[in-house]
Amino acid sequence: MRRLIGTILMLLLAGAGSSQPSGAQSQSNDPIKTLKFTLPVDCEIGRTCEVQNYVDRDPTTAAKDYMCGSASYNDHSGVDFRIPDMAAQRRGVDVLAAAPGRVSRVRDGVADVSVKLIDRSTIEGRECGNGVVIDHGGGLTTQYCHMANGSIVVPVGAEIRAGQKIGQVGLSGNTEYPHLHFTVRSGQTNIDPFAPLGGNGNACGSGSSMWKSDVAAALSYKPGTILNVGFATSALTMEQVEAGNIVSPTRATQPIVAYVRAINLRVGDVQQFTLKAPDGAILASHAGTPMTSNQAQRFVFIGKKAPPSGWPKGKYSAEYVVLRAGRPLLRRQFDLRL
Secondary structure (H helix, E strand, O other), X not given: OOOOOOOOOOOOOOOOOOOOOOOOOOOOOOHHHHOXXXXXXXXXXOOOEEEEEOOOOOOOOOXXXXXXXXXXXXXXXXXXXXXXXXXXXXXXXXXXXXXXXEEEEXXXXXXXXXXXXXXXXXXXXXXXXXXXXXXXXXXXXXXXXXXXXXXXXXXXXXXXXXXXXXXXXXXXXXXXXOEEEEEEEEOOEEEOOOOOOOOOOOOOOOOOOOEOXXXXXXXXXXXXXXXXXXXXXXXXXXXXXXXXXXXXXXXXXXXXXXXXXXXXXXXXXXXXXXXXXXXXXXXXXXXXXXXXXXXEEEEEEEEEOOOOOOXXXXXXXXXXXXXXXXXXXEEEEEEEXX
């Protein structure tokens, strides 16, 4: 399948509250044109979080993001800010209000568990999981979904400032991995914060965004990216990488296994992965064939058992490259010193 099972978020959160904020953003100007968002997650794009999915701009059953790329899926209503793994989630990653306003809806009490492990009917009508809706005036709202059970710290009716903590990233609702699903709406219409004024037929990447300038720079579009890299002492599964806290080799007698998880790769992309000894000798390698479908995530590992005498001391290097149309799209080198 093109994607992980993601969020189905056309339903608003259940609850009650005033729909008119007092003062925070109540202005006659169109907020779509005037409001500027801060990053809704307390993370660093490219280091401790990445954008997994964008708003689907294709009116058909196909999907495309605002740059006409494949980092979306059919009817995806918001932006998914993904953190590296469950270990990061357990340490706590704050969800922040993207703009000032008033809390109009809240839901909490939904368990943090992957949708792969439960009966989907148990979250029917609660696909957003634990979440918050903030009213910014002028009919504009933002919705924050999949938050951690028990983490929401703002009540209905609270006046909120931009950047204020409202909860933490979780695994609640219809999701397989820890992330924040961030939706912008004008009335009942979903708005793409990366290109809010462009219609479905708008030229790719045209128009101004709703992000503040520094946030917009940090959120520069990536046609694929690397989410996880590291070393382990045995073969790995995707579930182990998602869990996090993988222990690197520390002894010369242990196997050396290098791993990478990349997201938003496309048809035709080719992965190349090499593990080298301190003297430059190739210990293991992977030369993939062109992908036959778009990949929301792709995991690969290579490795080798220690020789009878143990590994020589020194720096062991892994290099991962993704080729797109024959040219390097992604490249990452990471090292292990024994």
